Amino acid sequence: MKLFGTDGIRGVAGSYPLDDATILAIGAAAAEVLKEISPDRAVIIGRDTRQSGEHISGLLERAFSSRGIAVWDVGVIPTPGISHLVKQQPVLAGVVISASHNPYQDNGIKFFGHDGTKLSDAVESRIEALIALMKAGKDQPLAEAAGADKPGLLTDGYSDFLARSFTGGTMDGIRLVLDCANGATCVLAPEVFRSLGAHVTLINASPDGKNINRDSGSLHPGALSKATLAARAHCGIAFDGDGDRVMFVDEKGVVRDGDYFLAIAALHLRGRQRLVNNTLVTTVMANLGLMRSMERYGVSVHTTPVGDRYVYEAMVSSGSVLGGEQSGHVIFKEYHSTGDGILSALQMISIMKESGKPLSELASVMEKYPQVLINARVGKKIPLESLPETGRSISEAQGTLEGDGRVLVRYSGTENLLRVMIEGRDEKVITKMAHVISETAQKEIGHL
Template identity: 45%
Template sequence: MGKLFGTDGIRGRAGEYPVTAEMAEKLGAVLGQIFGTTGKAKILIGKDTRESGSMLEEALCKGLVNAGVAAVKLGVVPTPAVAYLVKELGADAAVMLTASHNPFEDNGMKIFGGNGFKLPDEMEAEVEGLLLAVETPSGLAGAAGSVSEFPNGGEVYAERVKESVSGVDFSGMKIVLDAGNGAGFQVGVEIFKDLGMDVISMATEPDGKNINADCGALHPGKAGRMVVEHGADLGISLDGDADRVIFTDKEGSEVSGDRTLAICAMSLLKAGKLSSNTMVATVMSNLGLDEAMRREGVSVVRTGVGDRLVLERMREEGIIFGGENSGHLIFSEYATTGDGILSALQVCKLMVESGATLNELAAIMREYPSTLLNLPVSEKPPIESLAKLQCLITQANEAFGDEGRQLIRYSGTEKKIRILVEHSDEAVVNEWIGKFKKVIEEEIG
């Protein structure tokens, strides 16, 4: 991991290094330097609903203009809209100002290339190197950039998303949509209503501070209670930038991201669209996903954490579908990144075409008992340097055999260490979670 970039762009507390106005201005200058070598570059800027978005947007525009770039402000739009529009509008790159599922105090900068994909490792490293080398932002001699607005980006994106379910009759379907007071608060509601669904919307009044606050993908129970209250077919909970989605069934129960991955993979398999009978998931997905897919003749390729890594593997191996159990689903036939709204439409489409409830579809797999514990840390020493922890990991692997697994890693976006333990026996999970927690507290504090 670099000094600036985590698993998904640059992220941190807004106003504190590295998410400062100065860094945003530097980023504008650096992107102008990289993408403006063949003439005047055009770079798009989108943002979610955080109050700090305007500060970063203004600084980024200043850096881009000083570098001779045509900066185009999209306003509040979902991250997948930015990924689509950068290619649709013929831009050279795009920046999405968001901290995704994090609280409003945080913000960040996700960068997309002109092809709609997040920057590959080597280009990300180039951007980071230039950012760290620049003391203060500086313009280019003779540069004369510009700033304009493209307020119709949400509408253009919406038409693209609706095309993915063309011909499906959604009349009679009732949904609860929790927009998390984030980037999907307006366009998300409009898309589902335009397709004829009965939409009960919630968390659609962002005030700059309530994004992800007790709502959205991190709190799907809120939508679940509304589903039961209104007799809806399902609940759809988006995160702050609408690139993730978590579902709740008609009984108000959360459907895990892994069950959703299994549902979608099987739908593509039956439609003859699952290339090489293979899907991509991360190391965080439950062992039950592998078990269910193996039973159906589907291979599961594992990657590190982050939808960018999932998509890179998909592109490398020509795989059409993949995602994360956190709610990122990537349908490469339609999108170049995770898209919560598009993914929700695919699940709704499957429900209509199969005539099955989400409960029935989710029964495709069983989940191994699993616990994910997040512990705050003040520093992140290399995990391999922690002798007691390494000894315990070896013991766990020997004890688990094929019946379970452990995964210990640092968060790529927060000062936390994540401890995952899965096993066919829940008592074993609880025992080893306690052991790992104790050793980590002893060695890191």
């Protein structure tokens, strides 16, 4: 029974695997497995602004309490805030209730171990195995449970940590527009930037439980681009629903994604002899333009599968201090072990201040290749090697590109989607290729 995807357990709230019985089993199983790893007997739980979050939190509190684990519920907080707090407190784990950038109907449960990092595949497998036993009726969670504590001072510690990470002095005179995606950063992000002296304009910062990520945030930066120009801002900053990723808009209204940010940050750190081992870690989804830029400046690039957990693991093994994804998950290992949208934005403003350059000029270090990404809905995830027609269409596309571009086809780790990504010099050509591959795969899978 596979429950964990690339970033925890996700689904439609109220339906398997986020029905009440399975949530109770998830909490109880996680408690039992994590107790074997850490001697502490408390967990910290936080969530984003989805209407289902409080109900799921209550079920998890009941499950953990029934296993002798105290629960510290900090309410709405960005996902990386839980990772940070876990490292500062005597707890065995942190739990985040969020489906990140997904619509409000979805939700999810993800865990951070006592060291603040995401759980390994091996630990997740042990939890899944125990959930299966519980669901079979062989080990049910107890019904009685104590209430949860809500230590508000914990979140103050996270806010202070973020502010201390800013190395650019003050933000006096800096105009920013923040798009909080009606999610977990709505309160904390403006507080942090204003405390440092920035003039902040807010958009999409009025959550109602159903509007998280709706036409807003890092997946939909169009409104931010317009707002940045209207406010004559130095920079626009867009978070996703749970605050672990960020996108930027420069002073000219141009969207700058995680690849641009990684290029800018890598060269900034390299120029100050702080890019340890002269290595940047990113994923297979990174734009070819990032690779070419790093080659030009002599920076080594280590690629991983998609997921900031895999990025962090590679950073640890390679000794790198910087890694991230095109989607805006960026890890500065000097400060954190996971992607943190607010912290990343603070680092970007620090670079702008220290360099004295506007974001548009900083971004000129990289020229993006045209990239087409199609998310094709599929009924089931058939191994790609079992799809000969799809394989032939992929080979034909690769042959057409002749090494000046690339084709990447993979299944989503969280949804029934086949992701077809192609990069090349001619956008019309690669768009046609991507549609041929996705349509061929959908047809072939539908016949199996």
